Amino acid sequence: MDRNLQRQVANMRKSLFDQGYLDEQFIQLEDLRDDANPNFVEEIVTLFYTDSAKLIRNIENALENNPSDFERLDDYMQQFKGRSSSIGAKKVKTECSQFREYCKAGNAEGCIRTFQQLKQELATLRRKLETYFEMARQANT
Amino acid sequence: MVMAVEDRAADRPRSSSGELHVLAVDDSLVDRKVIERLLKISSCRVTAVESAGRALQYLGLDGEKRSAVGFDVNLILTDYSMPGMTGYELLKKIKESSTLREIPVVIMSSENIITRIDRCLEEGAEDFLLKPVKLSDVKRLKDFILKGQGEKDDGDKGSCKRMIQHDCVKSSPCDQSSTPLPCQSPPSVQPPLKRCRMLNVD
Numbered sequence: 001m002d003r004n005l006q007r008q009v010a011n012m013r014k015s016l017f018d019q020g021y022l023d024e025q026f027i028q029l030e031d032l033r034d035d036a037n038p039n040f041v042e043e044i045v046t047l048f049y050t051d052s053a054k055l056i057r058n059i060e061n062a063l064e065n066n067p068s069d070f071e072r073l074d075d076y077m078q079q080f081k082g083r084s085s086s087i088g089a090k091k092v093k094t095e096c097s098q099f100r101e102y103c104k105a106g107n108a109e110g111c112i113r114t115f116q117q118l119k120q121e122l123a124t125l126r127r128k129l130e131t132y133f134e135m136a137r138q139a140n141t
Numbered sequence: 142m143v144m145a146v147e148d149r150a151a152d153r154p155r156s157s158s159g160e161l162h163v164l165a166v167d168d169s170l171v172d173r174k175v176i177e178r179l180l181k182i183s184s185c186r187v188t189a190v191e192s193a194g195r196a197l198q199y200l201g202l203d204g205e206k207r208s209a210v211g212f213d214v215n216l217i218l219t220d221y222s223m224p225g226m227t228g229y230e231l232l233k234k235i236k237e238s239s240t241l242r243e244i245p246v247v248i249m250s251s252e253n254i255i256t257r258i259d260r261c262l263e264e265g266a267e268d269f270l271l272k273p274v275k276l277s278d279v280k281r282l283k284d285f286i287l288k289g290q291g292e293k294d295d296g297d298k299g300s301c302k303r304m305i306q307h308d309c310v311k312s313s314p315c316d317q318s319s320t321p322l323p324c325q326s327p328p329s330v331q332p333p334l335k336r337c338r339m340l341n342v343d
Contacts, residue, residue, distance in 0.1 A: 025273045032178045032276070044174060051170045078222070079169070082251040086171050086273045 005139040012132050021125055026088030042133045048087045049126065055080045056119070063115060067108040074103040091121045161286055165189040166196045166219035166231065167249070172272070176218065176249075179279045193219070193226035193234075200241055202234060214244055216286050220272075221250035221257065229261060236265040245286060249274055 016022045026041070033040045059076045062069060081096035095118035102110030163185045165176045173189045180187045190196050197203045200214065217235065219228040226234075228248050236242045248261045251272040258269045267285070270278050 028273065028275055029175070032175075032182060034182075037178070040178065044171060047174055048171050078252075082222075082272060083169055083171050085251055086169070086175055088273075 002139060005135065009132070009135050009139045012135060016128060016132065020090050021128060023088045023090040023093075025085065029088065045087055045129055045133075048083055048089075052080055052083050055083075056122075059115060063108075063112055067111070068106070070103040070106055070111075073111060074100055077103065089122075089125055092118060092125060095121055160184060160186045161215040161283060162186045162188070162213050163216045163218055164196060164199060164214045166191075166193060166217065166223070166228065168192060168220065168223045172220065172249075176274060179274060179276055180218075182276065183279045183283050185279075185283065188214075193223060193228065193231035196231055197226075197234060200235070202238055202241060212240075216282065217244055217246045218270075218282075219246065219248060221248050221261070222252075229257075229264065232261060232264050232266055245289070247282060 017026075029041045029044055037043075055076055059073065059080070062073055062076065066072065077096055077099050081093060081100070084092045084096055095114055099111055099114040099118065102108075102114055161184075163180050165173060165180065165187055167173045167176060167189070168191055170191075173191065177187045177189050188199065190199060194203070196217070196219065201212075217231075219231055221228040228250075232246050232248065235244060235246055242265070245267040246265065247268045247270060248266050249270045249272050250257065253271055261269055268282065270282075
């Protein structure tokens with residue numbers, strides 16, 4: 001049991017919340033772990049990436065080929081926002097909401113810009129969570 | 142023949158351990174997995190399906206040869222927004238069925254739209270949960286269903302519960318951790334109490 005590593009894990013976890021990457025829903029997921037399902041959070045997060053990859057592709061294609069079909073764009077984003085919400089991805093969710101606002105306003109440029117930001121936030125979160133889960137695994141072995 | 146079917150609907154069987162069997166319907170894989178876990182932790186048996194169509198198949202309402210499988214479902218928990226048939230449409234189909242209409246249906250949605258909530262409750266939904274669904278939501282639901290199973294006798298109880306729920310939302314601050322349902326007292330007691338409070342305001 002490496003106390004130093006455990007402290008680092010706890011600090012990293014705290015900063016993920018303090019810096020607004022994660023919200024309460026992530027804690028709800030953590031509460032669903034038990035001895036039989038110790039990696040539940042990581043499993044759900046991994047599922048999120050695969051489950052939402054298709055949606056991301058759909059949005060990308062729609063922005064490229066049909067950037068003024070705001071109803072369709074909003075529909076995709078509503079689905080993606082729901083999934084982000086389910087894992088507690090706070091910053092990603094904010095970008096989703098912003099994107100939907102641009103859809104309502106019929107602002108294609110705003111949508112495209114926000115979508116780039118969204119993808120960046122997604123990549124950042126993925127990186128941070130991968131580091132966090134890896135550290136947590138090491139601290140528990 | 143009709144009597145036999147209604148009898149089966151009225152005293153829906155439960156496993157000998159007293160576990161509730163919940164049919165969860167959601168097109169999102171992530172949400173299905175989370176709901177499944179929430180329900181299992183709450184000691185419920187879960188059948189999770191990805192669409193309203195699949196749910197109807199499972200319940201034996203799809204026009205195909207009816208299977209007995211869906212007859213032990215104690216609660217249907219469905220997402221509202223799904224491609225193809227929505228949760229609302231699924232709710233309507235279930236409430237239109239003489240064999241299945243007594244199964245409580247709860248709608249989940251990530252969007253807090255009052256007209257949507259009202260529409261679902263009016264169509265016979267027992268409750269409407271905002272996503273992401275929490276463990277406390279599931280616990281509250283389970284307590285309500287278990288209590289309702291004990292007290293259930295006729296269809297009037299359904300409308301009584303919905304009235305109490307609306308009164309709760311309109312008149313008094315609801316303690317989210319408490320169980321607002323089922324009926325503790327007849328709805329006619331509520332209006333006089335509200336009038337008295339209003340008179341005392343001056």
